[in-house]
Amino acid sequence: MAERYRTSYRKSNHKDSRSDRKTESVREHGKKSKVNDNDSSTPPLPIMEEFSMEELLKKRKLLCENLExxxxxxxxxxxxxxxxxxxxxxxxxxxxxxxxxxxxxxxxxxxxxxxxxxxxxxxxxxxxxxxxxxxxxxxxxxxxxxxxxxxxxxxxxxxxxxxxxxxxxxTDMFSEKDEFPKNKNPEIIIQDNDKNAELNDNWDDEEGYYKARVGDCINNRYTVKSILGQGVFANVVRAHDHTFKGNEVAIKIIRNNELMHKTGLKEMTILKEINENDPDDKYHCVKLLRNFIHKGHLCLVLEPFYMDMRSLLKKYGKHNGISLKALMIYTRQLFLALKLLSKIGIIHADIKPDNILVNENKNILKLCDFGSAAKVHENEPTPYLVSRFYRAPEIILGIPYSYGIDIWSTACTIYEMATNNILFTGGCNNKMLKCFMDLKGKIPSKLLRRSKFKEQHFNYKNNFLLRKKDKITEREKIVEMSHIVICRDLQRDLKQYFKKLTSSEEKKVVQLKDLLDKMLMLDEKQRLSITDGLKHSFIQVQI
CATH class of the missing domain: 1.10.1660 (Multidrug-efflux Transporter Regulator; Chain: A; Domain 2)
Incomplete structure (x- = not known):
């Protein structure tokens, strides 16, 4: 009965449709699987073998074990x-x-x-x-x-x-254990020395100047009262000297680098030599009182003065310079200073209003700042010695020079004191030569033959080569000038600043013009000497 039931059950077909590719599957035990007649591309499944109930139970048990x-x-x-x-x-x-x-x-x-x-x-x-x-x-x-x-x-x-x-x-920042280093010495603060000026010579600025402040005590003796100024070589302060009560001094603090220190030592030597040759203080050169080292800076203690000549011209000269009487006194004192320097064989090499000091009564001046000074036999041709507006032609041309460069600079300074205007205002050495020739005419050929830097300003024909900018292209161009026309007159220039003069004062202006003419000779050998300058009528004859 059971065998007949299994046979009839296998013959029955149970169809199950699934999408386009339909197959007939037998889901219960012992059923056959056939391919749908509508899908001829699918191969027929193999006919399953017949198993007994015991075999099926064993397979089921094996599958459960494998699953576990x-x-x-x-x-x-x-x-x-x-x-x-x-x-x-x-x-x-x-x-x-x-x-x-x-x-x-x-x-x-x-x-x-x-x-x-x-x-x-x-x-x-x-x-x-x-x-x-x-x-x-x-x-x-x-x-x-x-x-x-x-x-x-x-x-x-x-x-x-x-x-x-x-x-x-x-270290682990989230760790419960404290792994961070402890500061064993909390008084020591670690900082960046490269960026923190407090740890690296905070008394100097980036250029080596001493950063003086009002109230600072220098050398445990001098209290800074004011800052007077700053130059290429040093800065200057006014200070109160506690050793001598009531005394004020000027302290020149040399920049803290090797070159400036050597220059300061050289200036100190020259000042000491000037002091030795002028014990009675008659030749109007500033006095060196003492020197010392303060925080790496060479300091020169100088006698104090009220102001420099440039400041005096701004304050009292207005637009016309100082009076003729004051100009006569100052001119004579400048020649006395040059006389002392020539006596000991020294060239100042930087005379200008900035380097001339005036006392509080404004009746005495003194020559200062000997940083560029040198012995007369130590001079070497260099086109940039002396400040440009006060630079003599022999320096620009590279001709061996002597005391005449100080005579030229003094003439430019005297003109500026008289008029409160700069005499030669060339923007470079080439234009300075053009300014000279506008006043004094063409430079003689005999000077050019001795010139070391002639080719920079003159051609083989000794024609001047003026360098100027083109107005359209703004590029530098060279203009050859074979003829030089004198277009300036000192007499006319001076009269513009001295007006409503008496007859005696007009004579003084003429004498001043003559003095300046002789001091501004292009050839140094023809230039007025210091001795002749002291004998000139502009100085000797009173108004």
């Missing part, structure tokens, strides 16, 4: 991932609805993708940690190789040692 092994293997795999790559299974199960209560993914393909993605993330995390550790090693190696001497000095300091150890040992 698969579950155990999946759990172990998940546990390994959690330990090795720090995967939080609990978070994954809570956030993903595709996991069951045992933490096993429902879909096998999705489980593989998840594992691959997790391993990819962990691999990236491990690479980042490796790179970070490598960077720390490189930083330590660079620091060691960069400056071994600086590291040796820093390691002597306990506080610096703690900083170095902090770099060498990576």
């Amino acid at each position: 092994k698969y579950k155990t293997y999946s759990r172990n795999e998940t546990k390994i991932l959690k330990e090795k790559y720090y995967v939080d299974i609990k978070t994954v199960k809570e956030s993903s609805p595709d996991y069951n209560h045992e933490g096993i993914h429902i879909s096998e393909s999705e489980d593989e993708e998840y594992i691959i993605e997790q391993r990819r993330k962990q691999r990236k995390q491990l690479l980042d940690q490796l790179n970070n550790s490598q960077n720390i090693i490189n930083i330590e190696e660079d620091a060691k190789m960069q400056n071994n001497s600086q590291v040796d000095e820093i390691e002597n300091n306990d506080n610096a040692n703690s900083i170095i150890n902090a770099v060498k040992e990576t």
Whole structure:
């Protein structure tokens, strides 16, 4: 009966339609599977063999055992991932609805993708940690190789040692243990010496000038009262001397570098020689009182004066310069200073209103700032000696020079005191030569033959080569000038500034013009001497 029932059941067909590619499948035990007649491209499934009930039960049991092994293997795999790559299974199960209560993914393909993605993330995390550790090693190696001497000095300091150890040992900022270095000496503050002026000669500025402040005490003796000015070589302050109560001095603080220090020593030697040759103080050169070193700066203590000549011209000269009477006195005193310098064989080489000091009563002047001064036999041709507006033609042309360059500079200074205007205002050496020739005519050929720098300003025909800018292109062009026309007259210039004069004063203006003419000769050998200057009628004859 049972055999007949199984035979009739196998013969029955149970059809199940599924999409375009339809097949007939037997879902229960013992049924055959056939291919749908409508889908001829699908090959027929093999006919299933007949099994007894006992065999089917054994196969079912085997499948259950295999399924249990698969579950155990999946759990172990998940546990390994959690330990090795720090995967939080609990978070994954809570956030993903595709996991069951045992933490096993429902879909096998999705489980593989998840594992691959997790391993990819962990691999990236491990690479980042490796790179970070490598960077720390490189930083330590660079620091060691960069400056071994600086590291040796820093390691002597306990506080610096703690900083170095902090770099060498990576610390966890989230750690419960306090791994940060302790400052053993809290009074020592580590700062950047390159950027912090408080730790590196904070009394000097970037150019080596002493940063003097009102109220500062210098050399435990001088209190700074005011800042007088600053030049190329030094800055000058007015100070109160506590040793001699009531005495004020001027302190020239030389810049703190090797070149300026040597220049300051040279000036100090010249000033001492001037003092020795003028014990009675008759020749109107500033006196050196003493010298000392203050915080690396050579300091020269000089006698104090009220103001310099340029400041006096701005304050009292207005637009017409000083009076003829004052001009006569100042001119004579300047010649006396030049006489002393020529006596001891010194050229000042920078005479101008800025380097002439006047006392409070404005009746005495003194020559100062001997930073450019030198012995007459030490001179070397250089086109930039002396300030440009007061520079003699022999300096520009490279002709051997002597005391005549101070005579020329003094003439320019006297004209400026008389008119409160600069005599020659060329923007460069080339234009300065043109200014000279506008007043004195063409430079003689015999001077040009001795010139070292002739080719810069004259051609082989001794024609002047004027350098000027083109008005259209604004480029420099050279204009050859074979003929020079005199277009300035000292007499006419002086009359513009001296008006409403008496007859005696007009004579003085004529004498002043004559004095300046003789002091401004292009050839130094023809220039007025110091002795003749002291005998000139402009100085000797009173108004």
